[in-house]
Amino acid sequence: MKAQRTPWWHYVTLLIAGLLVGLIAASWASRHSSAMMSAPWYLTASIIGVGFVVLWSAWQVRRFVDGKITKMAPERSVNTLVFAKALGLAAAALAGWYLGIFAIVIQHAEVEYFATVAWQTSVAAVACGIDVGFGALGEFWCLMPPDGEKRDSGK
Numbered sequence: 001m002k003a004q005r006t007p008w009w010h011y012v013t014l015l016i017a018g019l020l021v022g023l024i025a026a027s028w029a030s031r032h033s034s035a036m037m038s039a040p041w042y043l044t045a046s047i048i049g050v051g052f053v054v055l056w057s058a059w060q061v062r063r064f065v066d067g068k069i070t071k072m073a074p075e076r077s078v079n080t081l082v083f084a085k086a087l088g089l090a091a092a093a094l095a096g097w098y099l100g101i102f103a104i105v106i107q108h109a110e111v112e113y114f115a116t117v118a119w120q121t122s123v124a125a126v127a128c129g130i131d132v133g134f135g136a137l138g139e140f141w142c143l144m145p146p147d148g149e150k151r152d153s154g155k
Contacts, residue, residue: 003143006085011092011132018093022100030104037101038117039124047091047127051134054080054087058138065141081142088135095128 029036057080064072098121105121108114 003081005139005143006088006136010089011136014089014092015096015099018096018098019100019103020096022097023103024100025097026101026104030108036105036114036117038120039098040120041123044120044124044127047094047124047131051087051091051127051131054083055134055138058084058141062141077142081139084135084138084142086135088132088139091128091131091135095125095132098122098125098128 026036028034057076060069061072061077061080063069064077102118102121102125105114105118109118
């Protein structure tokens with residue numbers, strides 16, 4: 001299997017797509033007097049929690065590549081790579097979604113409800129941004145050198 005790093009523009013494309021969808025959904029909800037979509041604190045905590053789980057698993061793969069762990073199933077390293085890629089890409093789209101909602105609700109921040117939604121969505125967007133970084137770092141840690149070669153440590 002030949003794995004490559006996710007290009008940076010994939011993250012940007014998904015961020016913009018999420019932003020557009022978030023803007024459309026929030027403006028529709030605002031015009032139709034619907035409840036605004038927010039991000040409760042437990043959702044933000046679970047977003048960060050998933051990021052830490054994927055990062056921890058990728059760190060285990062890195063330890064295996066460095067020779068600090070002697071046994072690891074090949075499926076685990078491949079699955080961790082897939083999870084790291086999925087985390088980064090999904091978090092980029094979600095960050096755009098929350099930023100789109102934030103852009104609409106911040107215009108009505110004088111109302112307490114909208115101020116709360118603005119605060120919650122901005123924190124969730126930051127959490128998603130952290131997960132994008134976790135996904136990219138996990139992806140870097142999971143890419144293994146070709147057979148028989150050691151990873152270049154940069155020295």
